[in-house]
Amino acid sequence: MTPDTVLVTGVAGFVGRHLVRVLAESGACVVGLGLEPGPPPGVPLAVWHTADLREPEPVARVVAEAQPDAIVHLAGQSSAGRSFQDPLGTFQANVLGTWNLLEAVRRSAPKARVLVVGSGEAYGPQPDGSRAREDTPFAPVSPYALSKAAADAIADACARGHGLDIVRVRAFSHTGPGQAPGFVVPDLARQIAGIEAGRMEPVLRAGDLEVTRDLSDVRDVVRAYLALLERGRGGAAYNVCRGEGVRLTEVLRGLTALARVAFRVESDAARLRPADVPWLVGDPGRIVRDTAWRAEIPLDRTLADVLEEWRGSRG
Numbered sequence: 001m002t003p004d005t006v007l008v009t010g011v012a013g014f015v016g017r018h019l020v021r022v023l024a025e026s027g028a029c030v031v032g033l034g035l036e037p038g039p040p041p042g043v044p045l046a047v048w049h050t051a052d053l054r055e056p057e058p059v060a061r062v063v064a065e066a067q068p069d070a071i072v073h074l075a076g077q078s079s080a081g082r083s084f085q086d087p088l089g090t091f092q093a094n095v096l097g098t099w100n101l102l103e104a105v106r107r108s109a110p111k112a113r114v115l116v117v118g119s120g121e122a123y124g125p126q127p128d129g130s131r132a133r134e135d136t137p138f139a140p141v142s143p144y145a146l147s148k149a150a151a152d153a154i155a156d157a158c159a160r161g162h163g164l165d166i167v168r169v170r171a172f173s174h175t176g177p178g179q180a181p182g183f184v185v186p187d188l189a190r191q192i193a194g195i196e197a198g199r200m201e202p203v204l205r206a207g208d209l210e211v212t213r214d215l216s217d218v219r220d221v222v223r224a225y226l227a228l229l230e231r232g233r234g235g236a237a238y239n240v241c242r243g244e245g246v247r248l249t250e251v252l253r254g255l256t257a258l259a260r261v262a263f264r265v266e267s268d269a270a271r272l273r274p275a276d277v278p279w280l281v282g283d284p285g286r287i288v289r290d291t292a293w294r295a296e297i298p299l300d301r302t303l304a305d306v307l308e309e310w311r312g313s314r315g
Contacts, residue, residue: 002026003069003113003229007062009033009053009101010075012040014179015117019072019222020044026226031066033059034075053097056104063101064108070229071114073101076147079182080121083144084274094147095154102158102166113165115228116155120172120214120241120282121145128212131283134170134237141275152237159235167232169225172241172282176218176302177309185215185306187271188252192259193310202263207271209248214241214281217297227291241282242295254303 006023010016011032017040023030024044032045039048047066051058053075063071076094077083083090098116105112123132124139140146152168159166175185184207194200224240232238252265287293 002028002226005029005031005066005068005070006229007031007033007066007068007071007112009071009073009097011043011045012036013074013078015174015218015222016074017043017178018176018218019074019225022222022226031068033062053100054092056100059100060104060107063104067109068112071101071105071109071112072225072229073098073114073116076151077144080142080144081271081273082182083142083147087143090143091147091150094144095150098151098154102154102164105164106158106162110162110164113167113229113234114155115167115169115225115232116151117169117171117225118152118155119145119148120170120239120280121277122149122152122170123280123282125277126279126281128279130279131243131281132239133283134239134286141277142273156235156237165234167228167234168237169228170237170239170282171221172214172216172239172280174216174218174221174240175306177305179218179306184248185251185255185303186310188255189303189307189310190313192255192263192307193313195263196260196311202261204252204263204265205268205271206252206265207268207273208276209252210278211276212245212247212279212281214244215246215251215299215302216240216242216295217299217302220295220297224287224291224293227293228287231291232287233290236286236290238287238290239282239284240287241284243282243284245279245281246299251299251303254300255307258304258307
């Protein structure tokens with residue numbers, strides 16, 4: 001059963017917008033929290049709060065006032081690439097923000113179920129052909145991944161030490177409509193749409209496409225979060241992933257097959273990370289066993305939807 005009142009942090013972000021719609025359709029009263037002065041347009045929120053998770057007192061006031069049955073913690077700095085440019089800001093957003101939120105829960109809403117959404121990037125590079133399980137040791141190689149590993153540890157400590165009903169999520173790569181450039185699929189789709197429209201020269205610039213990722217559709221991912229709110233085990237960690245690897249060259253090949261014009265591909269050093277993960281695929285066995293959730297949307301459909309969205313944009 002969906003909780004009656006759900007507080008969602010990071011509502012204005014890519015996943016937050018999708019999640020709020022699904023929660024509202026399921027009958028939940030959704031309370032949003034973000035840095036923005038007002039709620040994002042078109043998102044069906046019952047209540048909006050402006051607060052900075054890096055500041056403990058405003059966060060404490062929001063949780064005390066909302067008295068949520070459940071919380072989905074999505075707020076934070078979400079780009080591994082950007083984290084190399086601002087590691088301190090990444091830690092403040094992802095680690096301090098998680099600490100302040102869980103401390104507010106301990107004080108004012110200790111019975112609430114909390115999904116702390118982390119990242120599969122915390123596992124770091126894995127052997128080719130392997131699938132990381134929840135007991136795979138963390139080996140982060142970016143400030144972003146390290147911050148997510150630290151937030152996961154904080155959530156585990158709060159569940160054990162204070163008896164909070166926390167479910168830790170390790171979300172692997174996901175994409176879909178609404179994702180901003182700066183992530184590989186929308187960045188490639190934006191360029192293709194621009195080339196098709198004649199706004200850009202027929203050259204697609206890309207970073208390292210030889211890496212392999214476990215890539216799901218955001219619409220499947222938010223279904224997973226809803227399933228974990230309802231059926232996940234308190235104190236447990238869950239990979240949210242497809243369980244299959246795709247090389248980013250195959251992602252580009254899929255988008256190229258959908259393109260209406262020809263173009264050439266050039267490597268762009270500005271899109272390369274100082275450190276990257278050549279192979280990262282997750283094992284979704286635990287979430288499948290506990291909730292019956294599986295990723296269902298084919299990658300080809302996701303790519304087509306993202307490209308079509310950018311064709312309708314002037315970006």
